[in-house]
Amino acid sequence: MRDIVLIGGGHAHLFVLEAFARKPLDGVRLTLVAKEATAPYSGMLPGRVSGQYPIDGGQIDLERLAKRAGARFIHAAASAIDRDERTVLIDGHSPLPYGLLSLDIGIVPDVSSIEGAARYGLVVKPISTFRRKLTGLLSGLSEGSIADVAVVGGGPAGFELAHALRKRADEAGVRSPRPVGITLLAGRRLLDGLPERGRRLARRALDEAGIDCIEGIRAARIEADAVILADGRSIRADAVLVTTVAAAPPILRRSGLAVDDAGFLKVRPSLQAVDDDTLFAAGDCVTLVGQERPKAGVFAVREGPVLAENLRRAIEGGRLRNYRAQSAYLMLLALSNGEAIAVRNGLALQARFAYRLKDRIDRGFVDRFAQRP
Ligand SMILES: Cc1cc2nc3c(=O)[nH]c(=O)nc-3n(C[C@H](O)[C@H](O)[C@H](O)COP(=O)(O)OP(=O)(O)OC[C@H]3O[C@@H](n4cnc5c(N)ncnc54)[C@H](O)[C@@H]3O)c2cc1C
Structure with a gap:
């Protein structure tokens, strides 16, 4: 019996x-270890x-999915990988042997990069712990105890969250005597990497939604009722969402794997580690050497079928497929007015149709894994 161990319930x-549920592999025991x-x-x-x-909304039941795939489900965090012994170490469990190992563990928040972020910030990642923070934020908005919100991070996540807050604040029967103030702190440039027309549309959409946007200056400190910028300016905020601070999962370096300078696992186009044929990985936790891309779910999603096929071929003995990271992909940014900006x-x-398209794609993704018998 050969063991394939998957660590992390990421997109890939x-x-x-899904592939194992559709076509099981004889003589293989599949295990999912997920936090x-x-x-x-x-x-x-x-x-x-x-x-x-x-x-x-938008949750995928990993335990059910694992069951459908005939996989063991271990609800725990892997703490290290022992490549000499070919085992995964999990607190409270005996070492888990593997023949092939696959990592899809995303990123971790790095709250140390902004002073006060751990204490006062609502750090968006990991999203699994965001629900609790979101509940407090939404009740603060509807009770009127939150009248000003800042969003730190001018990437797609920060931009969309600022619009989402505007929509919620306008629609939630907020008690505040004035419209809730929302400030997007973009750090460098708003939506850096987008074509100029996309950034122009984005800036105009922020203006129209009454969202202030500050570009070109970093948030240095978060306090109980303000964000202090690197130039000393103070932005009033009763709540601060933080989307920027992300780092490589420490397990990669801790386990002595081949990582890049930032600590992300270096993989080849076959999605194998550069120095280990038994170690596969995908998603935000990897750097695909020679095809570096921003951290985005679309890549984890595109890597998924290649990873599934390569794990199968690694067992059956076929030639592995190469993944090619696309350089053009559709980005859809939802706005507060029922429209979305589409960039490709x-x-x-x-x-408006771009907003509907995003809704259809997102629901389709979740339904695919959540509901199929
Ligand atoms: C607000 C927001 C909106 C976004 N919108 C988009 C978008 O529209 N399009 C897009 O392309 N990207 C988007 N992104 C980025 C996207 O979230 C990530 O790129 C994507 O989730 C990465 O997927 P992944 O498969 O690498 O891992 P993840 O989805 O991060 O999943 C990793 C999983 O592994 C688990 N895990 C971690 N460590 C361990 C361990 N040691 N042991 C066991 N389990 C572990 C974690 O708990 C987690 O469940 C958005 C991000 C945010 C914050």
Whole structure:
């Protein structure tokens, strides 16, 4: 019996579990080790904030998915990988042997990069712990105890969350005597990496939604009722969402794996570690050497079917497939007004149909893994 162990219930592993459910592999025992029993789908998080989806929407039941795939489910965090012994170490469990190992463990928050973030910030990642923070934020908004919110991070997540908050604040029967103040602190440039037209649309959408945006200066400190910028300016905020601070999972370096300077696992196009044919990985926790891309769920999703196929071929003896990271992909940014900005290949447009398309894609993804018998 050969053991394939999957660590982490990230997006790519959903495809592996689906592939095994469809076609089991003889003589293979599959195990999923996951810190959480459900995987929250990040694309729907802004919609959970805005009220477009229920607060618990967009969750995939990993235990059920594992069961369908005939996999053992271990609800725990892996703490280290012992490559000499070919075992995974899990607190409170005996070492778990593997023949092939696959990692899809995302990123971890690094609250040390902004003073006060751990104490006063609502750090968005990991999304699994965000629900509790979100509940407090939403009740503060509706009771009127939160009148000003800041969002730290000018990437897609921060941009969408600022719009989601605007929608929620406008619709929630907020008691505040004035519209809730929302400030997006973009650090460097708002949506850096987007084509100029996309950034123009994004800035205009923020203006129209009454969201202040500060570019070109870093948030240095978060206090109980303010964010202090690196130039000393103070931005009033009763709640601060933090989307920026992310780092590589420490287990990678701790286990002596081949990582890049930032601590992310270096993989080849076959999604194998550069120095280990038995170690596969995908998603935000990897750097695909020679095809570096931003950390985004779309890559984890595209890697999923290749990972599933390669795990199978590694057992059956076939030639492994190479994953090619696409350089053009559709990005859809939901706004507070029922429209979305769509960006692809240097082109950008803003429309209601783009919002509906995003909704369809996101629901489709979750339904695919949540509901199929
Ligand atoms: C608000 C927000 C909106 C976003 N919207 C989009 C979007 O629209 N499109 C897009 O492309 N990207 C989006 N992203 C980015 C996206 O969330 C990530 O790129 C994506 O989730 C990465 O997927 P992954 O498979 O690498 O891992 P993740 O989805 O992060 O999952 C990793 C899993 O592994 C588990 N895990 C971690 N360590 C261990 C361990 N040691 N043992 C066991 N389990 C472990 C974690 O608990 C987690 O469940 C968004 C992010 C945020 C914050």
